[in-house]
Amino acid sequence: MRPSRSLHVTRTPAGGRGLAALLTTLALVLAACGSDGGGRADDPTTTTDGTAATTPADCIPAETGETAETTATTATTTTGACADASTTTTTAAPADPTPEEIETMSDEELAEEAYVAGYPVVVSIRTLQRLRGLGTNTLFWQTTLAGPESRVIVAPNRDTLYSIAVLDLRSEPLVLTLPEVTDRYYTYQLLSPWTDSFAYIGTRATGGRAGSWVIAPPGWEGEAPEGAEVIESPTNQVFLLGRFLVDDEADVANVIAIRDRSSLQPLSAVTGAEPGPPLAPLAEAAGTAQAIPTDAAFFDELVPSLAANPPPTDAQRALFAALEERMADGEGDDARRAALDAGAAAGADRIAAEVASRTELVGGWSVNRDIGVYGDDVALRAFVARIGWGANVPEEAVYPVAQVDADGAPLDGSRDYTITFPADRLPPLDDLGFWSLSAYGPDMFFAPHPSNRYTVGDRTPGLVRGEDGSLTIHLSHDEPSAADGGTANWLPVPAGRFVLMLRLYLPAEPILDGTWTPPPAVPSP
Template sequence: MVLVKKILTVALAAAMSIATAEAQTAPAMKMTTPIPPSITTPDTVETRIGVLKFHDGFPDDATTQKVYDNLDYLRGVEAFLNAMPGASAEAYRVGVASQGADNNQTVLIMENLMDSKSLFLTPNTESIYNLMWIDTKDGPVVFETPPDVLGVIDDHWFQYVGDFGRVGPDKNKGGKFLLLPPGYKGDVPDGYIVLRSDTYGNLVFWRGFLDKSGTRTAVENTKKFAKVYRLADAGNPPKMKFIDVSGKAFNTIHANDFHYYEEVNHVVQYEPNEAFSPEILGQLASIGIAKGKPFAPDERMKKILTEAAAVGNATARTIVFRSRQDGNYLYPNSAWFTAFIGGSYEFLSQPGVRDPEARTHFFYYATGITPAMALKRVGLGSQYAAATTDSQGKPLDGSKTYKVHLPPHIPAKDFWSFVVYDNQTRSMLQTDQQFPSTGSLNKNMVINPDTSVDVWFGPTAPKGHENNWVQTVPGKGWNVLLRLYGPLEPWFDKTWRPGEFELAS
């Protein structure tokens, strides 16, 4: 009896197989024409996500699951890369709020300069940082700025709003700016420099400059002139609060794990949809991040997004540290690269075409969007060159000692500097030195007779070169930014270029 059942089962399966095969071969009909194979789908397709199966173009259950798992994963990766500006701005907001700057009347000041305890994307150690967050949800806000600063306002999606100070419309004298909220249609009084932001929340920071007094003049200017208040309160502005956060340990860098999507979700919930790209907001909605809805992925989706964040982070990190874009490098056969690929602060490779890798490259590595850092402005603003590898293309190693030669007549009207960063955090490398940097403001720096400068980087100072040395950490990878404040023409026409990182003998 068992044998008979087996025979019947096999026979039934064979009959079904024959019936299926016959069903797959459709008869020729009166309207039948030749169909190009390129517009059809085979019954079996081998792909990187496995074998996909169809019945005359209709996916089976296993294929459907594979495809949707893959689609959710792809959108998770794309959301990680494309929404990074918002995540970065949100992490800044949370970071400064943790130190008390959670309202329009509080400014954080690095009165004794920023050191490596504070986690910021590629900051410098040579200017006085002033940090705040301005919110216009309660109406237009007046922002009175101090003189002699380099300042920028970016919105909650890290889109450029305006400059103030040395490259701003106040012409470095300080001024009264009026920041209008999204969609504002009310009266705009005279006497203000008017800026319109697409978001309610706005990231604001400015850098004061050292002089003979050290940091004192810049700090005093901020405390004397910086004021923020609602336009409605112009007749009786509230008192400002200034908090010295020098040497404080706090984080302003976005997450690289599942929490990243929670950071982005806060921006989506708080800001109007009109503030950002419909395409990217659609990507976010497809993974559960949509305005007015809770972001509560189920176990399956959270697992997918956790992997998507890991791959998104790996992608962004690779784009920065091992770029494949020719326009990234400043010189032939050189490690030096620019943060603004193509020279556009909007990351446009041509009119109307945004370069997504260039955008990711910048936002994973740096912060602060302004034309002043991307466009040619001789003697104004700042310019940057970064390096992650030595002259042989090998990653910079904290256990080794390197030498860099800067040729004569370094083209910086104000100052130049090297600052070393941790590959993991992209923030300052934490060493035994308070400031992992050196430059023209280092009064003890040895300058060669022809005005060229040699700088050493390594775990211990080479004998006789202690004043021109920046410490690194064995076991840690690192990278460096060369900054030129007040860049001069030889920088832009490339008749002057920095040397490469050479292993010291």
């Protein structure tokens, strides 16, 4: 009997260098490490060459190359942080143009609509193409904790180790095989170039059970191995973004043991069938994901990507079909090219306006919740691609970010602060969820500190609660004295301006509905 198909999708209400540089750098540094033939390779995810940074998988190639695990807290922020512990201001998605309306649009109006709708794909394809040095369909594993020497991933994450691959399903499906993992949080996020998180495997989605998952191209009707589940991708190209919780350096070996029992293989390697045709190498990227064209050159990149990655809805398919038809009819037409230039510029302005209008702060924190799956809300899809590419659905993780204290003043290491969680207001999480608080410099990297301590969270040994059960985190650049509480609850911060990020994995309903928000950073007298 043919195995049943399963699609682990969580839908939410619509409302430098990126990841590419991370993996490209890994490929260069670790070329000698090679692969074990089962689709993995080792990769320390750090570099000390001072090159521009990238975005972690659950985050964004923001316009200035900032972190993807952070969402912009305000329109003017320059750190591109990916979260906001308050809310994203979501407005009703404007109705997509009907086929009749599309027919009557001017070339410039059509180009503007297509620019906004297609922006996420161009960001994704450029990111994918920057990985061409790695090839495709190979699973890479991070095997060292991030620290101040980690200058590749912006907003380095000391809580998880990454397991990442770029998939191309045009040759044949791929089979991801994983052991049982029930003693720690983990997730694999499957992300389309349209930035929909269309499936998950892991603690939340599949209960951490052992198994094999066939990741298949759109419309695939082949036979899966006995017992395997089929995840049918909406696109031929897919980002596979894995994260495994790790407690400390000693715990890294346990994640490596999981790696050694995991594999990513072509379906034919599992079934013994004839392999699919070889894949063409990835094209060289026309530029970075942070510098998307705002003229007609945008459409020269977009249109060839549509065949491999069909638009996600009927309305968007009609829009892009009209665009392709007009581009073909007007090839060599200077007037039509000028209309594409003007439409792209107008579309870019619309996306910038979205960034300016969709965020607000609560207690100095900001958070985006209505993200991960977008339907026909092309404005929200473009907004997140601009400042939060690769965002998880909020049921998987939420990332509040603060750049100001309780009084609205910028956070600065020349002052001391406290953040107090009342006993009944600790972050509410589901089973195997976790939280942590990290401090970064304005560049969203860890600043070297003699304590070698960069994160405090629910897994930090020796945290001291107050007599009333509350938990107070002390933030300062200098080590606090015993009279000031000592180092048990201390989070060292950079000497100057800094940014806080609170990671909330497997958040419970009060976080998701906004009834729980983080307490502010209160400056000491």
